[in-house]
Amino acid sequence: MKVSDQSILNRIQSGDESALDYLYKKNYRAMIGLVLRNNGTEQEARDIFQDALIVFWQKAVSPDFELTSKISTYLYSVCQNLWRKELERKKKFEESDHEDSEENNLEQQEMIQIVHDCIDLLGDSCKEVLTLYYFDGLSMDKIAEKMGLANSDTAKTKRYKCKKKLDSLIRSRYTASDFLD
Structure with a gap:
């Protein structure tokens, strides 16, 4: 049975949480696929999609919310933005990790050089x-x-x-x- 976006929106605005279950099941594959195609794991994809549903719910219950696209398009866009932010966060973390390991390597080389210099004496x-x-x-x-x-x-x-x-x-x-x- 096909349910209109306006009907879903009305159900959400009246507090009907079963509307979220419907959206979850209807849009699961597309949203999960987005993250999986962009170097994510299935668990990360589920987390991103659940966060996107929460964002949508919070926006939808706001009195001044106006839906200007299909709900699936809106959710896809939110998932994209959340996943992009997550990738940036991961990249910063990896760069920070890499810098720490380079710094540790330099410190270790300095210590080895000190020991070698003293052995030479x-x-x-x-x-x-x-x-x-x-x-x-x-x-x-x-x-x-x-x-x-x-x-x-x-x-x-x-x-x-x-x-x-x-x-x-x-x-x-x-x-x-x-x-x-």
Whole structure:
């Protein structure tokens, strides 16, 4: 049974919420399709369509509301505008996220550079053991073998002492705020 837009509008203005159910069922596919075709999910599409129905209801019950198009056209336009705003919000959020990750990456690179600079100030054997362990990822056995040390325990002791020297050197040259800015 075909119901006229004016009849729907009259029902809404008299508070008949079943008119919204009718509009929902009648326009669901078109409104959902709009969002899905424009990079949205079905859940986002349902949310946008429900918001559009609320906007329409609020406008329709206003005494000065005048419907100048078909209800379906009005709803489609509201959905388009709401979805456009949502896409802009998502884009800003993604750009902000990207900027944060770039900033974190730069901070991490700065910290790595500070550590490298301080390692370069240590003696050759400390520089070698720390580089082999932390940057090359070698085991203590491999480090002992490569550096001609007696065994892995000797390599661990060497690494421990060199790490303490490095920590001390970093603390003497830099403050905590250099790492937290």
